[in-house]
Amino acid sequence: MSEKISFTLNGKPMSVDAEPEMLLIDLLREELNLTGTKRGCDNSTCGTCTVVINGKAVKSCNTPISKVAGAEVLTIEGLAKGMELHPIQKSISESGAVQCGFCTPGIIMELYGLLENNPNATKSELENALNKHLCRCTGYEPIRDGALMAQKLMQDRK
Amino acid sequence: MEYQYVGKSYNRPDAISKVTGKAIYLDDVRLPGMLHAAILRPEYAHAKILKIDTSAAEKMPGVVKVVTGKGCHYHYGDNIRDLVPMAVEKVRYIGEPVAAVVADTLAHAEAAMRMIKVEYAPLPVYVDALDAMKPGAVLIHEENGQYWHLPTLMPKPGTNIANEYHLVKGKGADGMKDAEVILEGEFMFPHGSCSAIEPHGSIVWFKEDNTIEAWSSSICPFIIREDLATSYGVPVSDVRVHIPDVGGCFGYKSDITVEQTVAWIASFVPGYPVKWVATRQEDYTSTLLGHGIRTVMKIGAKKDGKLVAIEAKIYHSGGAYADTPVNVTMAATHNCTGPYEFAHCDLTGYTVYTNTPAVGAYRGYGHQETQLATERMMDMLARKLKMDPWELREKNFLSEGKVNALGEKMWKTHGNIYKCAEIVKKKVYTKAKPAEDENFYYGRGFAAVMKSPKGAPFSTKGCYMKMNIDGSVSVVMAGAEVGQGLRTVIRQVAGEALKIPPEKVRVYTEIDTQFSPYEWQTIGSMFTTQGGRAIIRAADKLIAILKATAAQVLKTDVDYLEYDGDSVYLRNDPDIRVAVKDINRGYITEDGITIGELAQSVSDARLPRYSNPDKNGQGSCGVSYTFGVQAAEICIEKKTGKIFVDKFTSVFDVGQVINPKQIRGSVMGGALMSIGATLYEKVDYSPEGKITNPHFYKYHLPTYKEAPEMDVEFVETPDAIGPFGARGIGEHSVIGPAPAILNAIYDATGVDFFEIPVTPEMMKKALETKGQVTK
Numbered sequence: 020m021s022e023k024i025s026f027t028l029n030g031k032p033m034s035v036d037a038e039p040e041m042l043l044i045d046l047l048r049e050e051l052n053l054t055g056t057k058r059g060c061d062n063s064t065c066g067t068c069t070v071v072i073n074g075k076a077v078k079s080c081n082t083p084i085s086k087v088a089g090a091e092v093l094t095i096e097g098l099a100k101g102m103e104l105h106p107i108q109k110s111i112s113e114s115g116a117v118q119c120g121f122c123t124p125g126i127i128m129e130l131y132g133l134l135e136n137n138p139n140a141t142k143s144e145l146e147n148a149l150n151k152h153l154c155r156c157t158g159y160e161p162i163r164d165g166a167l168m169a170q171k172l173m174q175d176r177k
Numbered sequence: 178m179e180y181q182y183v184g185k186s187y188n189r190p191d192a193i194s195k196v197t198g199k200a201i202y203l204d205d206v207r208l209p210g211m212l213h214a215a216i217l218r219p220e221y222a223h224a225k226i227l228k229i230d231t232s233a234a235e236k237m238p239g240v241v242k243v244v245t246g247k248g249c250h251y252h253y254g255d256n257i258r259d260l261v262p263m264a265v266e267k268v269r270y271i272g273e274p275v276a277a278v279v280a281d282t283l284a285h286a287e288a289a290m291r292m293i294k295v296e297y298a299p300l301p302v303y304v305d306a307l308d309a310m311k312p313g314a315v316l317i318h319e320e321n322g323q324y325w326h327l328p329t330l331m332p333k334p335g336t337n338i339a340n341e342y343h344l345v346k347g348k349g350a351d352g353m354k355d356a357e358v359i360l361e362g363e364f365m366f367p368h369g370s371c372s373a374i375e376p377h378g379s380i381v382w383f384k385e386d387n388t389i390e391a392w393s394s395s396i397c398p399f400i401i402r403e404d405l406a407t408s409y410g411v412p413v414s415d416v417r418v419h420i421p422d423v424g425g426c427f428g429y430k431s432d433i434t435v436e437q438t439v440a441w442i443a444s445f446v447p448g449y450p451v452k453w454v455a456t457r458q459e460d461y462t463s464t465l466l467g468h469g470i471r472t473v474m475k476i477g478a479k480k481d482g483k484l485v486a487i488e489a490k491i492y493h494s495g496g497a498y499a500d501t502p503v504n505v506t507m508a509a510t511h512n513c514t515g516p517y518e519f520a521h522c523d524l525t526g527y528t529v530y531t532n533t534p535a536v537g538a539y540r541g542y543g544h545q546e547t548q549l550a551t552e553r554m555m556d557m558l559a560r561k562l563k564m565d566p567w568e569l570r571e572k573n574f575l576s577e578g579k580v581n582a583l584g585e586k587m588w589k590t591h592g593n594i595y596k597c598a599e600i601v602k603k604k605v606y607t608k609a610k611p612a613e614d615e616n617f618y619y620g621r622g623f624a625a626v627m628k629s630p631k632g633a634p635f636s637t638k639g640c641y642m643k644m645n646i647d648g649s650v651s652v653v654m655a656g657a658e659v660g661q662g663l664r665t666v667i668r669q670v671a672g673e674a675l676k677i678p679p680e681k682v683r684v685y686t687e688i689d690t691q692f693s694p695y696e697w698q699t700i701g702s703m704f705t706t707q708g709g710r711a712i713i714r715a716a717d718k719l720i721a722i723l724k725a726t727a728a729q730v731l732k733t734d735v736d737y738l739e740y741d742g743d744s745v746y747l748r749n750d751p752d753i754r755v756a757v758k759d760i761n762r763g764y765i766t767e768d769g770i771t772i773g774e775l776a777q778s779v780s781d782a783r784l785p786r787y788s789n790p791d792k793n794g795q796g797s798c799g800v801s802y803t804f805g806v807q808a809a810e811i812c813i814e815k816k817t818g819k820i821f822v823d824k825f826t827s828v829f830d831v832g833q834v835i836n837p838k839q840i841r842g843s844v845m846g847g848a849l850m851s852i853g854a855t856l857y858e859k860v861d862y863s864p865e866g867k868i869t870n871p872h873f874y875k876y877h878l879p880t881y882k883e884a885p886e887m888d889v890e891f892v893e894t895p896d897a898i899g900p901f902g903a904r905g906i907g908e909h910s911v912i913g914p915a916p917a918i919l920n921a922i923y924d925a926t927g928v929d930f931f932e933i934p935v936t937p938e939m940m941k942k943a944l945e946t947k948g949q950v951t952k
Binding site for chain 2: 048052062095098099108122152161
């Protein structure tokens with residue numbers, strides 16, 4: 020049975036009529052055309068579908084939409100303010116972390132969940148966060164470089 | 178050499194669209210009236226189809242059409258026309274399309290697909306080439322030999338051998354008589370998956386006006402266009418193929434693969450675009466795999482280490498269809514000699530039908546599979562000869578004037594592998610290796626490697642270049658941007674050639690066969706080399722147009738003129754000049770009469786003198802080579818047998834670095850892919866031919882914490898072909914890791930491995946059976 024579910028999406032109120040078991044990735048991609056959230060696997064392994072719910076990085080491919088009722092959901096499309104990129108987007112775009120770009124939105128959302136809560140995240144917290152994401156292109160070093168650049172920018176911002 | 182724009186780390190033009198989630202990949206494409214397809218895969222890897230019952234599926238909600246292979250009379254393929262879009266009378270591998278449902282939503286299509294009932298009569302299954310080659314083996318293709326194929330291919334009718342490629346250099350096998358020391362070995366590089374994070378997918382739309390429009394996560398839009406036109410009997414110009422952003426390729430999105438299947442399905446619902454995107458499981462079971470190559474090698478040398486002869490048999494488990502593996506086998510065969518000169522070669526490559534997904538391109542294209550053998554054999558031969566393994570290699574390296582297996586004479590401009598070796602030695606071998614401790618063994622190993630493109634003689638890359646009214650330039654090519662960064666390379670090469678800042682060069686985003694110039698396909702580490710050449714040719718033509726117009730304006734001869742990016746001026750009096758922005762749409766004279774030509778040009782570039790192999794299997798089939806040396810520093814945990822790569826070093830002679838940041842990322846990514854193949858990655862089959870690990874949590878890709886520290890350096894001996902001396906590097910870093918790590922394992926433990934991946938279980942068992950390890 021479909022239900023009315025209300026939540027905040029990228030800062031704006033959103034209300035949908037949908038099956039509560041529907042997965043968040045399907046709602047975002049198929050119903051709301053927010054295609055920046057990617058699908059890379061069948062069983063929550065690759066991390067490319069990561070979004071931020073109530074400040075925490077979460078895989079949208081195993082989150083039923085019933086869980087986002089009343090929550091604040093942020094997707095990759097909600098990060099930039101107009102032409103101004105979020106520091107994580109800016110750093111990742113400049114560090115060489117982007118090759119094919121398919122893992123990129125998930126990694127950016129993961130780092131957002133980590134660094135917006137704790138700009139002083141330790142090396143091992145950063146490593147644990149990045150270890151949840153598969154990248155086939157870069158060898159990960161440029162992603163680490165981008166994460167560290169972003170951390171520096173965000174620390175200076177505070 | 179110092180250039181103004183080449184050799185500097187410009188940012189990618191597509192980085193911003195990718196970090197904002199706005200880049201459009203195949204699954205992000207939405208079209209009016211779009212329907213979705215789900216494809217049924219068989220329960221058996223080899224079976225006759227007795228009956229397909231689609232009646233229950235047809236009654237399911239949202240179903241528009243249920244499709245089977247019944248009535249499909251065409252085969253397709255560019256090398257051997259043995260492929261079918263959907264199984265007709267039999268299935269030959271576990272991921273083969275058997276039937277499909279087209280529905281309004283993907284969920285409806287999938288639900289209905291599960292209602293299709295199929296009866297099979299199972300046949301014997303062969304997952305390894307050696308089993309499929311045994312006398313009396315059931316034929317996977319009874320038609321073998323009857324299919325149309327390239328004249329250079331030699332199928333063996335009545336067997337499962339789809340092609341036998343034989344290369345003879347010098348005295349061939351007889352050359353072994355000149356050897357004083359002979360070493361033999363057998364090595365296995367099992368099936369693996371490119372595993373791009375974006376799965377394969379396609380959309381095909383048969384239109385009422387008899388045209389076909391398609392979108393695909395592919396690197397060969399023009400092959401798709403020609404293949405669909407041939408199969409459906411329409412002019413090539415009536416098929417339009419779009420390539421959106423591609424989320425990683427690494428080989429398996431080359432050649433036509435899933436597009437024909439989606440087209441077959443879509444042909445039953447004309448008027449509607451039909452989308453199919455692989456699940457991760459389907460990406461493993463139903464698209465192209467890599468490798469599956471067994472190398473049996475025999476090397477003969479003189480006592481002083483001079484190599485004299487090589488014999489090799491390459492047994493390639495090519496999968497259920499041979500169109501895509503056949504060239505991989507050939508590349509694996511003639512490149513198995515590695516970066517060395519052998520006076521005598523006898524090399525045979527068998528492309529063998531097996532009941533597995535077809536093998537296709539995988540970054541490295543046959544080179545890493547057989548050079549695993551060569552580079553392990555070189556270390557073992559050095560041991561046998563009691564020689565330093567560096568000295569043995571250096572004595573035999575291909576260099577200026579030496580002749581490779583194909584009979585190609587090496588040029589100075591193919592690069593300097595000695596320099597690469599020198600740098601790796603200094604980086605890795607001038608410090609002491611850590612001493613074995615309570616928990617770990619330590620080892621280091623290296624490999625010297627080479628790669629040629631393995632393209633096709635007709636392979637070319639086109640370029641359309643137009644200068645805009647403000648002097649900015651638009652470049653349109655058909656190189657598929659899969660992450661390798663070719664859009665940045667185009668900007669920098671075009672900027673350098675036109676003497677304008679790369680920021681003034683706008684590069685195409687999607688490829689569309691309706692607007693893009695022809696390109697064969699974006700493969701073989703050849704975009705920078707061939708595409709860059711095409712850019713320089715287009716720039717030269719464009720500058721010639723500007724000069725021709727300027728000659729009229731300045732009332733002089735063209736050959737008195739110089740061009741500097743801003744102006745065209747008189748060589749002997751630069752004060753006499755006209756601005757480029759005043760002549761790039763022709764020059765408007767005082768009375769409005771306009772003279773001269775529009776500044777736009779068309780060009781293309783092939784590899785010069787690239788040929789088919791001759792009767793000896795030799796020929797100008799490489800042309801461009803890149804050499805390098807890679808080294809692994811590892812430790813092995815005694816308790817668990819786990820192998821950790823602490824540091825990995827890669828040094829290649831790339832001719833000229835175009836973009837330091839990008840080239841480093843490319844080399845690191847390639848090295849990590851192959852570290853994955855060496856330690857974790859293998860497509861596993863049950864005896865019945867089912868793939869038992871078609872998911873990321875079972876087929877383990879290296880993660881962040883498993884990536885070693887990387888040391889990457891480049892030698893720059895300018896190339897004769899590529900733009901500003903640059904040569905190919907996209908694939909090369911995958912070749913060395915497996916032999917370097919296996920050589921390092923020997924260095925650490927005295928254990929020789931001949932196959933990959935070396936799992937902790939294998940390592941532990943080897944250490945146990947070896948007992949107390951002695952070096």
